[in-house]
Structures are given as structure tokens and as C-alpha cells.
Amino acid sequence: MNIAALRVPVTFQKNAVTVDKYGNHISAWTDYFTCHATIGTQTGTESSGEIISPEESLDFTCRWCSELAVVESTKYRILAEGKTYNITYVNPMGYKRNSIKFNCRLEKGT
Secondary structure (H helix, E strand, C coil): CCHHHCCEEEEEEEEEEEECCCCCEEEEEEEEEEEEEEEEECCCEEECCEEECCCCEEEEEEECCHHHHCCCCCCEEEEECCEEEEEEEEECHHHCCCEEEEEEEECCCC
16 A cells, blocks of 8 residues: 555544434534545446436445444545545455555535
């Protein structure tokens, strides 16, 4: 892994349920962990009949750490360069504990 390539700061957010002052349960995103990543674009692919442009689908590769080892695609998302990305797949890169790759799609409306 080329450490010098990890130059893009990314923030992982966790979806948590909070309770407001009235007792209502509200789903909210809270900052979980911030680190640096390498961003790799994928080639344009086709998914269920719609073409995905390379800007909408990215791979974020981070150094392995215990905080990122627990990240799941359904409970976390990534903020990078002012945009929000939903994690579609987490690749532990052969379970070697060197790096973790997150396949993400740009969230609609950002």
C-alpha cells in the first residue's frame, strides 16, 4: 500500500437512533471516524438498466484499523470532498489487515 497516496480526508458517519425531548425516536447521522483514503474511480457500469457514471461510483481505500473493521454497508456512509457516499460493499482485501476498500455510490441530492 502506497501511504503517500492516502491524501483525501474522509469522514465515516454512523446511523444511530436518538430520542428527542418528546420521546420520539429519530434516525440521525453522527460522525464516527475520520481518516485519509485513496479514491479510485470505477469504470462506468450498468446496474438494473441504468448507466452509472464514474463520478457516481467510487472506491475508497483506507489503512486497516479496528475502527474501520466494524464498518458495515447498511449502517455507515462516507463524507468526502463535500459529497455524501453510501457504502454498497466493504472489501477487507483478503483479510490481511493492511487495507480496507469501500465501494460507494454518490447519494442522490448531494
